[in-house]
Amino acid sequence: MNQSVTKALKLLDLFTEDNHELTLKEISHRASIPKPTAYRLLSALEANGFLYKTKENEHDSKYRLGLKLLELGQIVSDKLELRGMALPFMEALARDINEVVHLVIVNQQEATYIEKVESNRALRLYTRIGKSSPLYIGSGPKMLLAFLPPERQAEILSNSELHPLKDDKPIDKKMLLKELVTIRESGYAYSIGEQDADTTGISYPIYNYSNDVIASLAVSGLSSRFEGENLQILKLKTLETAKKISRTLGYKREGE
Incomplete structure (x- = not known):
């Protein structure tokens, strides 16, 4: 990591419950760096919302943690809340159907698996908590991609070629876009052998209080069990x- 970035991040650690406001002089002293260096790093943090200046005069300045940290912390908190709330339901579903159950979210340009409940079957899928996947591969990721705004979809699919995990043949973008429309209209996604051979996945959206799709609930298993009734x-x-x-x-759905 760039040394300047490392030094700047370490300055944030100086702010504690007992020291929520620090002067430039105090920061320079506690970090053991010259005041001009401290000022340069603090200015960069301030410009990006990680700190804000509460007082400035000809002798010194005072700094507090900025709202950007609250925003990032809320994102982490929301994801932890989602996992904690979803897990008991996922465990109940896995016991009922005896198939692998995943919880998947959008993470920048990819899909990330943030929770997993195994089945009692001998088959073990290669997914794991923390695994990332292209948003155009697998039922869980494609469910999320289908509900993203068109501009986000276009950004994610802007690469010249999209490739499956186990095939060099590019994915047909026009067919993919048609599939995304179908997923959005039908309310579920379905995939066969896209992430693991001989496996099928089905996924449904999870909505938050703002009626936004924030995750997909995906169930996966041997394709032979995902047939008929x-x-x-x-x-x-x-x-x-x-x-x-x-x-x-x-x-809440409209009208409830």
Whole structure:
């Protein structure tokens, strides 16, 4: 990491419950760096919202932590809240259907798996908590991509070529866009063998209190078990669980 970035981040650690406001002189002394260097680093942090200056005179300045840290902290808090609320429902669903259950979110330009409940079957999928995947591969990621605003979709799909995980043949963007429209209209995503061979995935959206899609609930297993009547049962139970999680997060459909 760039040394200037490292030094700037260490300055943030100087602010504590007992020291929520520090002068330039105090920061320079505690960080053991010259005042001009401290001022330059503090100015960069201030310009980006990580600090704000509460007082300035000809002799010194005072700084406090900025609202950008609150914003970032809220993002982390929301994701932890989502995991904690969703996990009991995911565990109940996994016990009921005995298939692998995932919780997937958008993380910048990719999809990230933030929770997973295994089945009791011998098959083990290669997904893990923290794994990232392109948003155009797999039912969980594609569900999220389908509900992103058109401009975000265009940005994510702007690469000259999109490739599957296990094939060099590029993905047809026009067909993908049609599939995303279908996912949005039908309210669920379906994929076969896109992340693991001989496996099928189905996913449903999870909404928050603002009626925004913030995650997808994905169920995966051997394709031979995702057929006929059993597929309809899996879809119904996954949908019901996604609705329960959404209601727990404050989601209400129009008219409720």
